Structure formats: C-alpha cells, structure tokens
Amino acid sequence: MHKRLILVLNLALLSSVTFAGDLKPFSSDGCSAFPDGNFKYNELWLECCTAHDYTYWKGGTHSKRLEADLVLKQCVSTVGQKEIALIMLAGVRVGGSPYLPATFRWGYGWPYPKFYGALTTAELEDVKNLNVETSAFID
Numbered sequence: 001m002h003k004r005l006i007l008v009l010n011l012a013l014l015s016s017v018t019f020a021g022d023l024k025p026f027s028s029d030g031c032s033a034f035p036d037g038n039f040k041y042n043e044l045w046l047e048c049c050t051a052h053d054y055t056y057w058k059g060g061t062h063s064k065r066l067e068a069d070l071v072l073k074q075c076v077s078t079v080g081q082k083e084i085a086l087i088m089l090a091g092v093r094v095g096g097s098p099y100l101p102a103t104f105r106w107g108y109g110w111p112y113p114k115f116y117g118a119l120t121t122a123e124l125e126d127v128k129n130l131n132v133e134t135s136a137f138i139d
Contacts, residue, residue, distance in 0.1 A: 023110055024130075025109075026057050027057070028050045029104065030050065032095075045079055047075075052072040052075075052092070057107075057109040059114055061116055065096070098113065
C-alpha cells in the first residue's frame with residue numbers, strides 16, 4: 001500500500017515538472033480582458049500591454065512579476081492615462097497570478113502549473129530560441 005502511495009505521489013510531482021522545450025512561442029492578446037486604448041485612440045497603451053505580456057509569457061520570480069506590473073503602470077501613465085494605469089495595475093496584480101490556470105497568468109508560455117522561480121539555464125535558452133520575432137522585448 002505504501003509503495004502505491006509513493007508511486008502515485010511521484011507521478012503527480014513528475015507531471016507538474018516543466019521540461020525544457022515546453023515553452024510555447026510568444027503570443028499576446030493585447031491587454032487581455034481590458035481595452036487596448038480609449039475611444040479616440042483604440043490602441044493607445046497596446047504596446048505597454050504587449051511588452052507586459054512578453055514578461056508574463058516567460059515568467060520567473062515573484063519580484064520580476066512585481067517589476068513587470070510596475071513597468072506596465074509607468075508605461076500607461078506615460079501615455080497620459082494615470083487613472084487607467086492604476087486600474088490596470090490592480091487588475092494584473094489580482095488576475096495575473098501563476099496559481100490561476102488563466103491564459104494570461106504569470107508564466108503562461110509554459111504548461112500549467114509554472115509557479116514563481118528563477119528560470120533555469122535550459123529555460124532561458126528556450127526563451128532565447130523562441131525570441132526571434134519578439135526581439136524588441138528582450139531584457
């Protein structure tokens with residue numbers, strides 16, 4: 001009985017491990033469930049969201065996520081939308097958790113679950129290899 005339990009636990013743990021090469025190519029849905037701009041300029045802060053998506057796509061540590069969210073806020077503020085920037089910051093802080101199986105979660109390029117943590121050398125190599133068309137977003 002104990003051997004079966006250990007086997008089941010090991011299989012469960014193994015199934016949640018992300019292997020190098022599992023990273024999907026970068027994709028962005030713009031500002032996810034939020035408009036990409038205002039009525040007059042319908043893509044006013046879209047570039048901010050696309051850059052933010054790139055960081056979310058690859059994932060990483062908790063502090064990297066906070067940094068990405070603050071950069072989004074600053075970017076949207078820079079285009080003159082300080083109130084919108086605060087709303088967006090609140091939205092990504094709540095909705096972007098890696099613990100939610102959402103398509104816009106932190107680390108969404110990797111199979112779910114991909115929690116907080118520094119990317120391994122192999123994962124960084126995958127990011128680099130899939131980064132050909134998104135070189136504008138390289139850190």
